Amino acid sequence: MEFSLLGPVTVTDERAELPLGPPKRRSVLAMLLLQPNTTVSVEQLTASVWEEEPPEHARTVIQGHVSKLRATLAGGGAEQYGVELTTRGSAYLLRLPESLVDAHRFSELAALARPTAAPEQAVGLLHEALTLWRGPALTGTVSSPPLAAAAHALEERRLTAVESLGTAYGSLGEHDRAAAVLAAEAVTHPLREGLVAALMLALYRAGRQSDALDRYHHTRRLLADELGVDPGERLRAAYQRILTGAHAGQPDRPAAGPGRNRTVPPPGRTPPDAAPAPGTAAGTPPGTVPPPRPTGALPPPGSTGAVTPPPAGAEPPTGAPGPADGAWPPGGSAGPPRAAGGPTAPGRPAPPQLLPRPPAGFLGRTAESAQLTRLALPGGAASADSALVLVSGPAGVGKTALAVRWAHSHADAFPDGRLFADLRGFSGGEEAQPGQVLREFLLALGVEAARIPESADAAAALYRSLAADRALLVVLDNARSSAQVRPLLPAGPACATLVTSRSRLDGLVATDSARPVRLHALDTEDGVALLGAVLGQDRVTEDPAAAHELVALCNGLPLALRAAAAQLTARPRWRLARLASALRDERKRLALLSAEDTGVAAALRASVARLSADDVRLLATLGTSFAREVDAGAVAELAGSDPDVTRDALDRLAEVHLIDEEATNRYVMSDLVKLFAQEGRDRPDPGRDPDGG
Template sequence: MRFQVLGPLRVRLDRGQVPLAASREQRILAALLLDANRVVPVSRLVEAIWDEHPPTSSVKVVRNCVSMLRGRLAAAGGEIVTDSGGYSLRVPDGDIDLRVFADRARRGRRLAAAGELAGAVVHLREALALWRGPAFTGVTGRLIEAAAAQLNDQRRSLQEERLSLELTLGGGVELVDEIADLVAAEPLRERAHGQLMLALYRAGRRSEALGAYHHVRRLLVGELGIEPGRELTELHRAILNADPGLAPVTAPAAASRPEPSRPATPTKPVPAQLPAAPYAFTGRTAELDELCGLLDAATSAGTGMVAAVSGIAGVGKTALAVHFARLVVDRFPDGQLHVDLRGFHPTGPPLDPGEAVRGFLDAFGVPAQRLPEGLAAQSALLRTLLAGRRVLLVLDNARDSTHVRPLLPGGPGCLTLITSRNRLTGLVTTEGAHPISLAPLPPGDAHRMLARRVGAARLTAEPAAATTITARSAGLPLALAIVASRVVGQPHFPLRAIAAELEQALGGLEGFTGMDAETDVRSVFACSYRALTGPAARLFRLLSIHPGPDLGAVAAASLAGVPPSRVRPLLAELAHAHMVTEHVPGRYTVHDLLRAYAVERADIEEGEAGRLAVTRRMFDHYLGSAHLADLRLHPHRDPIRLPAAAAGVTVSVVDDREAAWSWFGQEHPVLLNLLRRAGADGHDVHAWQLGWAMTTYLDRCGHWYDQAIVQRLALEAADRVGDRDGQARAHRNISIAHLRRGLHGEARDHLWHAVRLYRGLGDQVGQARTMLNLGTVAEHRGQPRLALRYAEHAVRLFGAAGHRSGQANALNNAGWYHSQLGDHELALRQCQRALLLQQEAGDHYWQAHTWDSLGCAHHHLGQYPEATECYRQALSYWREAGERYYESATLTQLGDTHLAAGERRVAREVWQAALGILAELGQDTAPVLNKIRSTDEI
């Protein structure tokens, strides 16, 4: 590796090293390597050279240093590129020891999670072997030293993980010296002391192991005033009792050993996503027998099973997969997963495999904030979660082999059922999938299916008509179901009339036919379509313009341009005829084939002008409804001006905050689909404003991964129409999503884009809000003084704009940073002033921020009753707003105050509540867990 930072900073050539004598060049190179292949703003490089108070010539100095480095690094294969107000060091990841270390550590941890402990140890040893000393040895400066401290902590943690695995695999005597060195270097880390005790015990040195416990206990009591934690105490007791469980164990047994008891954290239920059993399922005996035989053989061999069911549209692939899955569901106790991949959706793209992977990870409780970047890494994480589990997966409506590969489990024990209109020969060839080609139902099974749906008596009374119906339905279960609904819905119609309509129907569904005319289902759809009333038929056509996956009555009313009271009976008529499905109360879906038919009817009967008008009403409905719902969640946001809504648009009634949460929860997938197609439909203004309106909901729910996607789409839409205000808002909202996920550099870059746009617009309020965001980023990067400067600049900008509520918010932020810097009296004065202004404005959300800041200042001044009351005020407003992220932070601080006041039990209860929220949001729970453990009664 040519670029080495895990020890002294070095750039290696084939012969010798690149000289890096000047400390400024070292600091700049270190900052570029930390964010290699990403743009590092000039401001960060200035910060790397000067901890604070840079000279006026700082930017020029940075440019000169970069110029010097650019020539020196070229020989080592590194290129420094000027880009977007900063510099990027372009170098392959494999040439940087830091990147190689992170990659091998990830691989080792994945293998450990999958129970492959020996392989995990190999990767972890390789990762640790890259270190030549403390990171960035000899490079000074606060920014680099902070990064080095984090890297050194990662090294130490990984070393402890590797030692833990080696102890699990039976290590002992050969590890004693190494662990003893770790203990000597950092004597207050309990985990290392426990490892030393176990290694000594394994080496036959029981008395020394017991002595090691008493040594660490004296240290903890003397230095920190606390007793050893539960794990260390239980290990001491086990050594005293010569517990057989301390003997070396094999890797499989080690993987199944229970962890020591810890404070309970919330757990998610085992996923059970299978759809309901298909109604009136008939036949398929040969296919079911084949699947059962394959599963039994795979179970006996200890392998997984993948079956690929293919056939024409409407042939019953999904019904077979779900029916078989429900037959064998008891054999897969670790969960059942289902996804509709929408591979042949007539009006929209297939479901992205990345979205499907993220849905499965969410089902297993993996928070969005902890998802790795990129489909390959997320797919690997899914395989890791499935390893060693017995899980059943139904991957429905796949486009091709590539569509499902990221979703396949990697190890034995799982059953995967895939359905597709294509023969997935790629999976058969490379993954060993078992192909099952599903033909239309034979006449006998088709007749029995129809009899189960309409009653045997009606078929017996008119056998010739029944034969005609089953023949014209081409053995397709979907077609049979539609005809059956017509028969049941018209009990006085003779079967021969319906059979005659089927015989006389002409045409076919292009793109949805089989190899011969008998698989044409247009005649079946046309028969049901003609039986509808005129208004219901028109609504059916218009539903094809909606992006899905489902819609409610008010959205359908806007599509049709009629009041909701008129559209609800039409939806009921369509549901009765099985032209739509009410899959949950008040929400309707349309099957792919029926939607295709609706598209054809809309093209013929509505015309281009009619379709454009419907599309405009649809975008107006969702933008108006989302804007209203957002104002219920966050009434004090800076306003935007919506386009005037077209005639006939109905906005959803969102009366209060609870209704807003419910509306966004239902419409979230629809809004994402609208954003994706906005460019093609020419509704870019609607798109960026929809993204703006979704921000509060996504942020407060912790959907920060989706928030980043939504805001990128909004930014692209604002770019297309040249709307600089929309661009600035999207940049700010992207930064919030990045900040929540710990991507501080990316957050800062987007904020500076927003600053430049707001300055060009002369928007002082926008600049001020962005300064507050920059302060938050600086705080998270451990720079409270810089954060304070941003907040004070925001105070001035808000004041110049006459924006009193914004000025109050900036005063609170400045007060908070004063408290972080130790000036709690000044913090109290500023936050009290901020609170008065916020109370005048009636802004409860920002009052919560300020009450929290006041609580912090009172706590540090030893005024615990006042601090407690402030925190409780903050909590009431956080809960009112549904703000879970900040609620957990306030609870953590409230627990600290109770502990300082001597209320140990209450502190634990409060921390437990914070712990539950953190686990739910996928945030780091270790700090709160450590607080809880520190109060454990031994």
């Protein structure tokens, strides 16, 4: 039995996740798990379950939730795991081995890590600790002050572990990896000055002085604009050190044999503590004399931290990049798995694990998942060549979620690693260049930064040669064009590639034998199930007719349904019928189906940003002058244009799934796209693609 706090609050036994019920019951369990083997008073539980003044019968409600939790745990065989929920007067006690709680295991692993004294072990320990996180802590509980404070404390501990991981990589001289780990968190925590300072120094040591200085000035402007303050001492000190090249206060200690004759444990495995053989430095093969430790001075820009070439037969490191927002960005300067033009080296780095964390609350898609399995798994329908599967569909339909969920479920079929890249094809900003992605992939596969070719074509050739005899899974998310994807395709027959895109990418189908998997909106049953998973089944069951109407008003789009669920989660006193009534007002629907910078309108803006001005005008015409179904001839007549030109324009809109071709020359537009077109929202959104592809 396992208890999870680092993400959605869940309990799983050997078979499946146990049904915990509504958010208030999960909140009671979370408070008990945050203080295991300690009595928790009814007053404490009451404060955690109600955001505002609790009702008079609060004690009775708490008793009911505890009773249901006790029955649920008993049904999962709690007794055999040493788990017992008991009453102690006016308090409750959850007795259990603390190792069953993921937050406890995380704290133990993080506490064991010594990033400067034992960086090799620290990388493995911290990597294992961070993989326990599956999303924001305490997801699914009530947003009460006690639980919000507990979630914030857990998040602070996670960020501290990420900073320690960056320190460990820096101590090993692997500054590219340190920068990759820290950069991902700096994006979501841009005002955390300690994190930004560490990132600046890692960038400088990796030979990226201009990037480091840009990061400082960007943060300085943010602090001034948002808080009205100047940079703090740590940030200013890092800036001065970079400008002067002075000692950074942190040793840059490469491992024996310049960072290559060591073994960093892979994720999920605790590193051994065995002492080296007499006369042999730790991590150094017998007969090899390790190089002297550097003095700790800041290396000049462009330095990889290496001191001398490794001895013949030295084992390359097995350290893998670490997660950020669920994904571990590639980085590092480990030795390549094979010498150029030579045979495979005796050792390889640990398989890269770059996938984002599995999507929470994923439901349905059984047929599409089975289709992916048939087309992508080794030995499947595409086994003669490297499998290439294209998952396409409209914005917000859940392409990324399906691809990432499938990739995690079938990770064992690809023992040499899983690579992931967001190509930002429909993100409203600059799309990722193949050369940038190739560099990240090569670093993840163990190639030294200094050995990566400058030419994108040469880098692609090296990437294909490394993948030729490996079983790799490559997920290329949010692609805009076939040309963006082709340099990133591995050549090995045991490899598989999943591409997600809002475009059909007919070029990949025509020239690269891509197998298309079209993703449609959820049916009513799956849509209602998704609402139940996010809101709690009790809330949906009390008003099933309204739940069905919400699915229809959201066009069955998972993104829209999650945005609607966010509105209801923020308003726990609203019934589903109240939101359904509000969504019937077409003037408010798109606004209500948004949560901060995420929502249907933002996703559609990113799609429309890739259209020509003529196609944007055509989309607006369809939204304002026609019903949901249109005929190509009628559109051409209204526009006063050549029918063939009009059909080509309609096909371009269909290619990016803004409309669908229902029959020859007959097209249909969803209600949400029609509302968006009527509002004339034709400007790109500067934020990140909310659908992830």
